[in-house]
Amino acid sequence: MYFSDKTVVFVNGKFVQAKDATASLYNQTIHYGNGVFEGIRSYSNPFGTRIFKAKEHYERLRESAKKMHMKFDYSVQDLVDASYELLKKNNLTDAYIRPVVYSGINMKLLPSNESNIFIGGWKWGRYLGNKLLNVTVSPYERPNPHSCHVEAKVTGHYVNSILATTEARKRGFDEALLLDLNGYVAEGPGTNFFYEKNKVLYTAPLGSILAGITRATVMEIAKDLHLEVKEKFFTTDELFEGDSAFFTGTASEVAGIASIDGYKFPLAWENSLGNILAQKYKQLIKTGDYTHSTII
Numbered sequence: 254m255y256f257s258d259k260t261v262v263f264v265n266g267k268f269v270q271a272k273d274a275t276a277s278l279y280n281q282t283i284h285y286g287n288g289v290f291e292g293i294r295s296y297s298n299p300f301g302t303r304i305f306k307a308k309e310h311y312e313r314l315r316e317s318a319k320k321m322h323m324k325f326d327y328s329v330q331d332l333v334d335a336s337y338e339l340l341k342k343n344n345l346t347d348a349y350i351r352p353v354v355y356s357g358i359n360m361k362l363l364p365s366n367e368s369n370i371f372i373g374g375w376k377w378g379r380y381l382g383n384k385l386l387n388v389t390v391s392p393y394e395r396p397n398p399h400s401c402h403v404e405a406k407v408t409g410h411y412v413n414s415i416l417a418t419t420e421a422r423k424r425g426f427d428e429a430l431l432l433d434l435n436g437y438v439a440e441g442p443g444t445n446f447f448y449e450k451n452k453v454l455y456t457a458p459l460g461s462i463l464a465g466i467t468r469a470t471v472m473e474i475a476k477d478l479h480l481e482v483k484e485k486f487f488t489t490d491e492l493f494e495g496d497s498a499f500f501t502g503t504a505s506e507v508a509g510i511a512s513i514d515g516y517k518f519p520l521a522w523e524n525s526l527g528n529i530l531a532q533k534y535k536q537l538i539k540t541g542d543y544t545h546s547t548i549i
Contacts, residue, residue, distance in 0.1 A: 263372040281356035286409020289317035297346040317405035322364035349377035380504035385511035391417040391429035414442035433461040444500035458484040497525035507531035
């Protein structure tokens with residue numbers, strides 16, 4: 254589903270056929286998980302095909318690489334331009350784009366002197382689908398922020414996400430919700446989290462969660478609409494008195510939640526702040542002049 258015999262990818266400055274792209278089996282990313290990546294979407298709108306927040310995503314990729322002591326030899330603009338060219342070569346408009354910076358050959362527990370970059374793209378629907386979600390609080394916690402750079406989008410961190418989602422699915426839920434090491438609500442396996450109570454939105458503060466670009470965009474929209482958003486620590490007891498809730502993320506966009514561990518949110522999604530933000534977000538990505546001037 255991710256590529257075919259005709260798919261073109263970007264590897265270390267060159268466009269090659271996906272079926273011909275190679276990487277060493279001795280690279281540190283495979284063995285130890287020291288790699289960084291992004292998830293980016295493009296949308297067709299009146300301005301042409303636009304990559305949503307391309308600059309912000311590649312700046313975060315660069316910062317993630319820096320935190321993981323990985324070489325990063327491309328400018329943000331180089332990668333934005335390469336991504337548009339990738340879309341054109343694959344005849345993609347509404348697409349998901351996946352850049353990965355992966356290490357060179359190295360079996361030591363030290364950074365490699367070499368790094369590589371891969372960018373691929375494919376058609377991908379909303380990751381969590383279009384229906385309201387039934388969620389469970391995961392027995393897995395988000396990593397201690399003193400044990401790693403939780404604000405960096407690191408490949409190895411997503412083992413935690415795979416465990417949480419798999420455990421939730423085995424118990425019949427659509428997705429997991431993870432707590433932090435202190436027992437406060439943090440985020441989903443691949444999304445940030447908001448809940449509504451008395452017309453106020455609450456979300457975990459930065460520090461033990463990923464600084465999501467969709468999260469920031471939704472907060473910007475809320476500010477424009479004069480909606481109150483509070484970044485604070487909160488427990489599941491507080492959450493289970495909430496009116497509505499939703500996840501945010503590039504792959505999932507704004508995904509409404511029906512229930513968490515059997516607690517059904519009393520406010521109909523259609524009447525929630527989350528739905529208002531979801532509609533405004535959809536309007537922005539489909540009609541907004543929101544990104545770099547390059548278009549297809």
